[in-house]
Amino acid sequence: MPKFVPLGNEALAQGALDAGLSGMYAYPGTPSTEIMEYIQRAPEAAERNVHRRWSANEKTALEAALGMSYAGKRALVGMKSVGLNVAADPFMNAAITGVNGGLLVAVADDPSMHSSQNEQDSRFFGRFALIPTIEPANQQEAYDLAAYAFKLSERHAVPVLVRITTRLAHSRADITRGEALPEKALTLPQHPQQFVLLPAISRRNYARLLDKQREFEAESEASFLNRYEDGPDKRRGILACGIAYNYLMEHYPDGCPHPVLKIGQYPLPTRLVARLVEACDEILVLEEGAPLVEEMLRGYPFEAGTVHGRLDGCLPRAGELNPVLVARALGLDVAEPAFTAPEIVVGRPPQLCNGCPHGDTFRALNEALEQYSKGRVFADIGCYTLGALPPYNAINSCVDMGASVTMAKGAADAGLVPAVAVIGDSTFSHSGMTGLLDAVNANAPITVIIVDNETTAMTGGQETPGNGRFEQIAQGLGVAAEHVRVITPLPRQHAQNVQVIQEELEYDGVSVVIARRECVETARRKRRS
Amino acid sequence: MKYDVILAGVGGQGVLSIATILAVAAVDADLRLRQAEVHGMSQRGGEVQSHLRIADRPIYSDLIPVGGADLLLSMEPMEALRYVSFLKPDGVIVTERTPLININNYPEIDRVIAALEQFPRVVLVDAEGVAREMRATRSSNMVLLGAASAFVPLPGADLEAAIGKVFGRKGESMVAQNVEAFRRGRAIAEGAHAG
Ligand SMILES: Cc1ncc(C[n+]2csc(CCOP(=O)(O)OP(=O)(O)O)c2C)c(N)n1
Ligand code: SF4
Numbered sequence: 001m002p003k004f005v006p007l008g009n010e011a012l013a014q015g016a017l018d019a020g021l022s023g024m025y026a027y028p029g030t031p032s033t034e035i036m037e038y039i040q041r042a043p044e045a046a047e048r049n050v051h052r053r054w055s056a057n058e059k060t061a062l063e064a065a066l067g068m069s070y071a072g073k074r075a076l077v078g079m080k081s082v083g084l085n086v087a088a089d090p091f092m093n094a095a096i097t098g099v100n101g102g103l104l105v106a107v108a109d110d111p112s113m114h115s116s117q118n119e120q121d122s123r124f125f126g127r128f129a130l131i132p133t134i135e136p137a138n139q140q141e142a143y144d145l146a147a148y149a150f151k152l153s154e155r156h157a158v159p160v161l162v163r164i165t166t167r168l169a170h171s172r173a174d175i176t177r178g179e180a181l182p183e184k185a186l187t188l189p190q191h192p193q194q195f196v197l198l199p200a201i202s203r204r205n206y207a208r209l210l211d212k213q214r215e216f217e218a219e220s221e222a223s224f225l226n227r228y229e230d231g232p233d234k235r236r237g238i239l240a241c242g243i244a245y246n247y248l249m250e251h252y253p254d255g256c257p258h259p260v261l262k263i264g265q266y267p268l269p270t271r272l273v274a275r276l277v278e279a280c281d282e283i284l285v286l287e288e289g290a291p292l293v294e295e296m297l298r299g300y301p302f303e304a305g306t307v308h309g310r311l312d313g314c315l316p317r318a319g320e321l322n323p324v325l326v327a328r329a330l331g332l333d334v335a336e337p338a339f340t341a342p343e344i345v346v347g348r349p350p351q352l353c354n355g356c357p358h359g360d361t362f363r364a365l366n367e368a369l370e371q372y373s374k375g376r377v378f379a380d381i382g383c384y385t386l387g388a389l390p391p392y393n394a395i396n397s398c399v400d401m402g403a404s405v406t407m408a409k410g411a412a413d414a415g416l417v418p419a420v421a422v423i424g425d426s427t428f429s430h431s432g433m434t435g436l437l438d439a440v441n442a443n444a445p446i447t448v449i450i451v452d453n454e455t456t457a458m459t460g461g462q463e464t465p466g467n468g469r470f471e472q473i474a475q476g477l478g479v480a481a482e483h484v485r486v487i488t489p490l491p492r493q494h495a496q497n498v499q500v501i502q503e504e505l506e507y508d509g510v511s512v513v514i515a516r517r518e519c520v521e522t523a524r525r526k527r528r529s
Numbered sequence: 530m531k532y533d534v535i536l537a538g539v540g541g542q543g544v545l546s547i548a549t550i551l552a553v554a555a556v557d558a559d560l561r562l563r564q565a566e567v568h569g570m571s572q573r574g575g576e577v578q579s580h581l582r583i584a585d586r587p588i589y590s591d592l593i594p595v596g597g598a599d600l601l602l603s604m605e606p607m608e609a610l611r612y613v614s615f616l617k618p619d620g621v622i623v624t625e626r627t628p629l630i631n632i633n634n635y636p637e638i639d640r641v642i643a644a645l646e647q648f649p650r651v652v653l654v655d656a657e658g659v660a661r662e663m664r665a666t667r668s669s670n671m672v673l674l675g676a677a678s679a680f681v682p683l684p685g686a687d688l689e690a691a692i693g694k695v696f697g698r699k700g701e702s703m704v705a706q707n708v709e710a711f712r713r714g715r716a717i718a719e720g721a722h723a724g
Contacts, residue, residue: 003556003557005552005556005562007566030568031568033568034568114567115568167565167591167592168591170565170566170567170568171563171564171565171566171580171591172552172562172563172564172565172566173561173562173563173564173588173591174556174561174562243591245589246589246590246591247589247590247592248589249589249590250589250590250594253586253587253589322590322592322594322595323590323592323593323594323597324594324595324596327594335596336596337595337596337614337615337616338596338616338617338618338620339613339614339616339648340613340614341610341611341612341613341614342610342644344607344610344636344637344640344641344644345607345610345611345636346607346632346634346635346636347576348539348574348575348576348607348608348631348632349575349632350540350573350574350575351573351574351575351631352573353573353574383573386573460568
């Protein structure tokens with residue numbers, strides 16, 4: 001077999017394909033995007049016609065995957081950390097319905113917020129929903145987990161959460177592939193009411209889920225992802241979750257002198273944890289993300305004691321781990337680096353590409369708004385969020401996908417008139433439409449600018465779910481046809497664009513201005529291939 | 530054997546294409562590999578770094594510890610300076626000399642070069658100039674990789690084979706051009722005295 005050197009995301013995807021996957025459902029988001037992109041490129045996915053189209057958002061993705069599971073087949077859902085907030089409703093309720101075919105929800109968290117609005121830790125969601133959660137430590141485990149987790153999911157009829165973090169998602173290593181399993185046949189759930197969450201049925205299902213907690217724990221005790229490695233020096237025991245294990249072993253390539261409990265599956269294996277706690281004087285908890293396990297081990301109140309980690313300052317409270325932080329927490333000698341960057345080095349923040357259509361839109365918008373006081377532009381998430389930085393300084397918010405439209409409406413309700421929303425075409429498809437409906441129903445004096453670069457640029461240029469239909473969508477939601485305007489963001493159209501925006505700012509109702517020109521980066525990529 | 534490389538540059542410069550060639554050569558030589566890439570926000574013309582680790586035994590961390598890199602290979606001179614804390618005391622810097630100025634407050638280039646020249650082991654390469662001379666501006670990365678190859682514990686022939694693999698589908702003349710750029714870069718480093 002040829003050598004396989006995948007990203008963690010690609011290893012997970014290939015593992016799922018080899019485990020008899022029938023459908024992947026996802027909305028792009030760094031650092032999760034390459035899971036779906038790998039499946040879209042994989043020849044066997046095309047041969048088998050594995051479902052592999054992007055969904056409109058994470059909620060629709062998870063629901064569709066649950067439907068595939070209902071029909072007895074194995075499905076995988078992919079998203080970034082904050083995507084699970086959008087999909088939280090089906091996620092929490094899928095834990096109550098349970099599954100038929102195996103269902104894996106893969107969520108890529110982004111500690112240190114390299115490309116995210118926060119650094120939320122999805123393991124909390126696994127605990128919240130009371131379902132098994134898997135956290136691979138390396139690319140090999142990312143590959144191996146799918147076959148294992150689909151069986152786990154089917155054995156207990158629950159979804160399984162797979163949590164990875166940026167460094168594993170986006171790092172390559174050489175791994176070994178296993179045998180490929182066939183897909184499952186179409187079979188409906190044994191109990192026709194399993195998926196009907198009426199209160200009486202929900203209560204029954206929930207009681208069953210609670211009963212299963214002991215079984216989940218027994219699975220964790222026996223899992224290949226959880227491992228107790230004894231060591232002679234019992235003054236300290238180390239509990240290392242996910243990739244934190246690598247930062248530990250980096251310092252002990254020939255074996256750690258302290259007992260180590262490597263954790264890759266939750267709920268925590270109580271017996272293994274008890275063994276570590278009983279054997280050692282103190283416990284150091286290493287986890288990539290929030291101090292979730294640390295908090296559980298400490299109990300309450302958080303007095304200085306025998307558990308160390310992010311809560312007692314042994315490790316920073318926020319941000320991703322790295323080998324040096326872990327070395328310090330272990331009390332190892334860390335030599336100061338021999339060199340430091342000279343003062344002349346300045347930051348190089350990301351910026352809009354040369355010729356980006358968003359730049360032209362911001363120039364026009366800024367000029368159109370000159371006659372009003374500042375602070376009335378609610379924006380959203382995408383390349384255009386860089387409009388917050390110089391030279392544009394054009395936007396005043398970026399919170400969560402879709403929030404531009406609804407925040408503009410709320411601010412207008414409060415009297416900030418006119419209020420402007422700036423939203424990308426993919427973001428509008430994802431979650432701008434429902435907010436626009438609210439605004440139309442209230443006849444809110446807002447101007448929604450859909451910056452339509454005909455792609456999902458920020459995450460690498462995926463197709464946009466609503467592409468080519470934004471005029472119809474806006475009108476279908478009730479925006480008056482004469483207030484759905486299309487402009488072409490180009491320098492030579494500047495004066496005209498300013499005028500269109502000004503006219504719509506003056507209109508006392510909902511306007512939609514579609515600023516349409518293709519992303520230059522996407523256009524270049526298309527030309528090359 | 531264990532060899533750790535920090536690759537640096539500006540989003541869009543093709544840091545990952547250099548990383549890919551090193552990775553292919555290492556894996557073909559049956560070495561273990563870890564290579565952490567940068568995707569997402571930072572790619573839009575911002576600073577970009579990648580960690581590449583090769584060894585003949587298992588590698589644990591995807592990230593290279595500060596003070597642990599054997600080689601800092603940068604496609605832009607100020608970006609090289611940004612990551613010098615990763616370098617071992619006897620680590621080598623191989624960097625492009627021509628700046629990429631996409632910010633208003635870029636420091637005076639003479640000061641950047643002077644700062645780089647103070648490092649004990651540094652090779653400044655006018656890769657852009659060499660590539661221009663070859664009428665192959667897209668191959669400047671390969672000039673840099675060639676210069677770095679004088680220090681990397683992988684045979685030059687293996688790296689050339691990897692160039693063949695990675696650029697193979699773009700045609701033979703593209704491969705030949707990149708191999709030529711690679712050799713010119715290597716000759717520059719072998720002529721320099723980076724110790
Ligand atoms: C809930 C959620 N899902 C996904 C993302 C990741 N994400 C950030 S921006 C973006 C797409 C933006 O596309 P678009 O709105 O078309 O703007 P463009 O980048 O093309 O300018 C995505 C998917 C996110 N931040 N939040
Ligand atoms: S990738 Fe496209 S949308 Fe993003 S900044 Fe570049 S041109 Fe603009």
